[in-house]
Every structure is written in structure tokens, then in C-alpha cells.
Amino acid sequence: MSSYVQVACLFLLVVTAGFFSSAEISLAAASKTRLQALADEGDRRAAVALEFQSHPGQFFSALQVCVNAVTLLGGIVGDAAFSPLFEWCFKRLLPNHDLSNVSFIISFVIATALFVIFSDLLPKRLAIARPETIAMATARPMRFLIRILRPIVFVLEKLSDACLKTLGVPTMRQETITSEDILASVGAGAAAGVIAPQEEAVIQNVFELESRLAPSAMTPRENIVYFTLDETEASIRAKIATVPYNRFLVCDKDLDHVIGFVDSKHLLRRVLDEKPLTFQGSDLVQPCHFIPDSLTLSEVLDVFQRTHEDFAVIINEYALLVGMITINDVMSTVMGDLVLTADDVQIIQRDEDTWLVDGSTPIDDLEHALEIDELPEDSAYETVAGFMMYMLRKIPKRTDKVVCADYTFEVLDVDNNRIDQVLVTRNKKRDALKSSGTLA
Structure with a gap:
């Protein structure tokens, strides 16, 4: 066999080894979700690649057989192709007993470099860059090789499965997405x-939604506008004109004795029909749905879906009303700044290091705004006001401060023991000490 034929064979072996390297890496790196989407669209190559991912034993058994065979042949052909050339080049410079050894070493280095660069590094980097494309391109040729090498593949697969089971390792790929x-x-x-x-x-x-509780998105008790059973028509008209809500709770004297709710459009219809506005002996009051304050927002959505309602009254373990929540409240929590108006914003960033925060702001929103992973014992309170009370261990007053997580929280305004506003300031000195290494 001439040297030209041997070099051509070596080139063919390098390309073949590159094919196997790219097939191996692409199958491991390919996204199951993307392959499944392509398979659903009718791409049979993606379906074959998915099958290999689910049952990789035969694929890798055939792959290793082929890779090792090609590598051994590459070493033999490389030595046969390059050794005569180097023996001719160095025959006048080296003694005869060293000539063959030097020629073999140089031939081995060149063949190894060719395989490392063109059969390993480049194909694998290409496969990492386009894993799904390469996996689909190599799927059918690999299936053909598996059929040819079926007896050898079967034995190797069973042996490898037995070893994995002995080690307690699953034999099939487990695709879990969290x-x-x-x-x-x-x-x-x-x-x-x-x-x-x-x-x-x-x-x-x-x-x-799975972790945030209903009180984090509700309208708190003190902000609820409601009617009583003996509400006068003048008072009803005044409340409707002042607070244009769609629904109003109707209570027997106070909020802890909710009778139901009334829809504002029904009240408007009575006004247009020139009928008196009264809840005594009328069919205006409808029953409302009650939910515990321990439900998450995801569970609240499930309740709305089952009951075909779009709002509910939230009560605590003592059957006291703590607030009410609507489906719009939940959606506003999801959409965030996309649907909030300037009046609804509870966290206002005044400059780079200070924020003005409403006391009723959910603590999760504050953690996001300040990029804090977790405030101390944040499961013990729901709002910024609750955080201040928990940390101070008292009813806060103006100018009371809490230093936590490199921030200073100062109470700015208190109304009837209720915290209205809190000023949050980033502690620059502490940050400077940390950056200089003075403070651990």
C-alpha cells in the first residue's frame, strides 16, 4: 500500500472518529424538550435521538466499540504512513538502531495530534454549539451501526447495566426539571x-404563587369599605360615589359578621329604576365565599376556578376577617409593575440607596426590591409593618429603627399604631468596610 493511500486512510479514520465524538457529546447535551418538540412536528430523526436518550445503553456500547476500533486502526495506519517518511529524512542524521524508534515516536505524536484536534476537540465543540442538530444528523447512522453490531452491543449493554445496578445507579436517563x-x-x-x-x-x-400566602395580595381589613344591614340610602350613595368598587361587603354591624356582598351594578339598576336602596328585606345581598388565611395564591386561584367566583373573604383561625382578595389582586401580583399605577406602587426608590416603603407591602416584594435573599424569620410575618414589629418586639413609633441585612429600616409615619411608611436606607459605611476587607 502506497503512502498516499495510507494518508488517505488515516484522514478517513480521523473523520470517522470525529463523527463518533460529535455523536456522543451531542446526544448527551441535546435538550429533551427541544427534541420532543421537533419529534411532535414529525421529525423522525428527533424521535430516534429521543429513543437513544431514553435507552442510551445500546448507543454508547456501539459507540465505544467503534471509537476504540477506529483509534487502534488510526495508530497503526499513522505509523505505517509516516514512519517511512521520517526514516528517509533522518537516516543520515541518526544511527540505524535509533532511526526506527525516533520515526515511530514522531509518527505517533503526529497521529495523536490529528486525532485530538480533528477527531476530538473540534467535533465536540461543534456538537456543544449545536447539540440538537448534530444529534439528529448522527441518529440514523448510529442506529444502522447498532444493528450491525447487535450481538456485541447486547453483551456490552447487559454487562454495563449489571454494573450500574450493583452501584445503585439508574440505567436510564432521568430527565427531571425543577x-x-x-x-x-x-x-x-x-x-x-x-x-x-x-x-x-x-x-x-x-x-x-406556590409560596406566597393570600394575605400578601389581599386588601387588608382596615382598607375594606363595607355596608351594614341598616345602612341609610344617603350613606350608601356617598360610599358608592367616594369609592367606586365593583363589590361591597354587607355586614351585621361590623366586619366580623359578614352577611354577604352586594354588586354595585345591582345598586345602579335600583337607582335607575327609582327604587329605594336598602338591604333589609331585599334580594341585593348575595352569599360570599370564605377562605382561610393559610392558603397560597396558587390555592386561591384553584378556589376561584372551582367556585366560579372572582373574589373571597379571608378569615384567620379565630374566624375573624383579616381582608378580602380578588382575582385581580392575584393577577396584579403576577404582572407586577406592568399593571400597577403610580398610586398603587408600594415601594418607591428615591435614589440609589433609599426606598420609601408602604407598611402594608408584602415582605416578598421588599426582598425582591432590595435583592435580599431572605430576611430573618420571614415566615413569621407577611408585611413590612409586621417585620418592624417582629424585630422591635413592640408597637413601633416614629424614628424607631432596625438595622438588618446591611439596610436600616426607619419608621416614618404611624397612624393609630399602624405603620404607614418606612424609610429603607442602604448602609454605605458597612458596604465600604466590606469592600476594603475591614469587616468580615
Whole structure:
């Protein structure tokens, strides 16, 4: 066999080894979700690649047989192709007993470099860059090789499965996707500019529905406008004109004795019909749905779906009313700044290091705004006001301060023991000490 034929064979072996390397890496790196989407669209190559991912034993058994065979042949052919050339080049410079050894070493280095660069590094980097495309392109040729090598593949697969079972390792690929994986992908998309920051916030808020409790999105008790059974018509008209809500609770004397609710459009109809506005002996009052304050926002949505209602009254373990929540409240929690008006914003950033925060702001929203992973014992309170009371261990007064997580929280306004506003300031001195290494 001439040297030209041997070099051509070596080139063919290098390309073949590169094919196997790219097939191996692409199958491991390919996204099952993307392959499934392509398979659903009718791409049979994606279906074959998915089958290999689900049962990789035969694929990798055939792959290793082929890779090792090609590598051995490459070493033999490389030595046969290059050794005569180097023996001719160095025969006048080296003694005869060293000539063959030197020629073999140089031939081995060149063949190894060719395989490392063109059969390993470049194909694998290409497969990492386009895993699904390469996996689909190599799927059918690999299936053909598996059929040819079926007896050898069968034995190797059974032996490897037995070893894995002995070690307690699953023999099939387990594709589990967690919410953390999805959020990490969304964060990477936002960093790359593929996903807008507002869209990233919405997706994060959707996942937080499972952890945020209903009180974090409700209208608190003190902000609820309600009617009593003996409410006068003048008072009813005044409240409707002042607070244009769609629904109003109707109570027997106070909020802890809710009878039901009245729809404002029914009141308007009575006004247009010139009928008196009264709740005594009328069919205006409708029953409302009660839910415990321990439900998450996701569970609240489930309740709305089952009952075909769009609002509910929230009570605590003592059957006392703590607030009311509507489906719009839940959706506002998800959409965030996309639907909030200037009057609804509870956290106002005054400058780079200070924020003016409403006392009823959910603690999760504050943690997001300040980029704090977790405030101390944040499961013990729901709002910023609750945080201040928990940390101070008393009913806060104006100028009371709490230093926590490199921030200072100062009470600015208190109304009847209720915290209206809190000023949050980032501690620059502490940050400076940390950056200089003075403060551990």
C-alpha cells in the first residue's frame, strides 16, 4: 500500500472518529424538550435521538466499540504512513538502531495530534454549539451501526447495566426539571437579552404563587369599605360615589359578621329604576365565599376556578376577617409593575440607596426590591409593618429603627399604631468596610 493511500486512510479514520465524538457529546447535551418538540412536528430523526436518550445503553456500547476500533486502526495506519517518511529524512542524521524508534515516536505524536484536534476537540465543540442538530444528523447512522453490531452491543449493554445496578445507579436517563432550572434558564435568557426584564419578573412571580400566602395580595381589613344591614340610602350613595368598587361587603354591624356582598351594578339598576336602596328585606345581598388565611395564591386561584367566583373573604383561625382578595389582586401580583399605577406602587426608590416603603407591602416584594435573599424569620410575618414589629418586639413609633441585612429600616409615619411608611436606607459605611476587607 502506497503512502498516499495510507494518508488517505488515516484522514478517513480521523473523520470517522470525529463523527463518533460529535455523536456522543451531542446526544448527551441535546435538550429533551427541544427534541420532543421537533419529534411532535414529525421529525423522525428527533424521535430516534429521543429513543437513544431514553435507552442510551445500546448507543454508547456501539459507540465505544467503534471509537476504540477506529483509534487502534488510526495508530497503526499513522505509523505505517509516516514512519517511512521520517526514516528517509533522518537516516543520515541518526544511527540505524535509533532511526526506527525516533520515526515511530514522531509518527505517533503526529497521529495523536490529528486525532485530538480533528477527531476530538473540534467535533465536540461543534456538537456543544449545536447539540440538537448534530444529534439528529448522527441518529440514523448510529442506529444502522447498532444493528450491525447487535450481538456485541447486547453483551456490552447487559454487562454495563449489571454494573450500574450493583452501584445503585439508574440505567436510564432521568430527565427531571425543577422550578429552579426554569428560573435559571429564564435568568440566562434575560441576561442574553432574549427575555425582557418585565417578562422575567412575571415568570418569577408565577412560580412564587406556590409560596406566597393570600394575605400578601389581599386588601387588608382596615382598607375594606363595607355596608351594614341598616345602612341609610344617603350613606350608601356617598360610599358608592367616594369609592367606586365593583363589590361591597354587607355586614351585621361590623366586619366580623359578614352577611354577604352586594354588586354595585345591582345598586345602579335600583337607582335607575327609582327604587329605594336598602338591604333589609331585599334580594341585593348575595352569599360570599370564605377562605382561610393559610392558603397560597396558587390555592386561591384553584378556589376561584372551582367556585366560579372572582373574589373571597379571608378569615384567620379565630374566624375573624383579616381582608378580602380578588382575582385581580392575584393577577396584579403576577404582572407586577406592568399593571400597577403610580398610586398603587408600594415601594418607591428615591435614589440609589433609599426606598420609601408602604407598611402594608408584602415582605416578598421588599426582598425582591432590595435583592435580599431572605430576611430573618420571614415566615413569621407577611408585611413590612409586621417585620418592624417582629424585630422591635413592640408597637413601633416614629424614628424607631432596625438595622438588618446591611439596610436600616426607619419608621416614618404611624397612624393609630399602624405603620404607614418606612424609610429603607442602604448602609454605605458597612458596604465600604466590606469592600476594603475591614469587616468580615
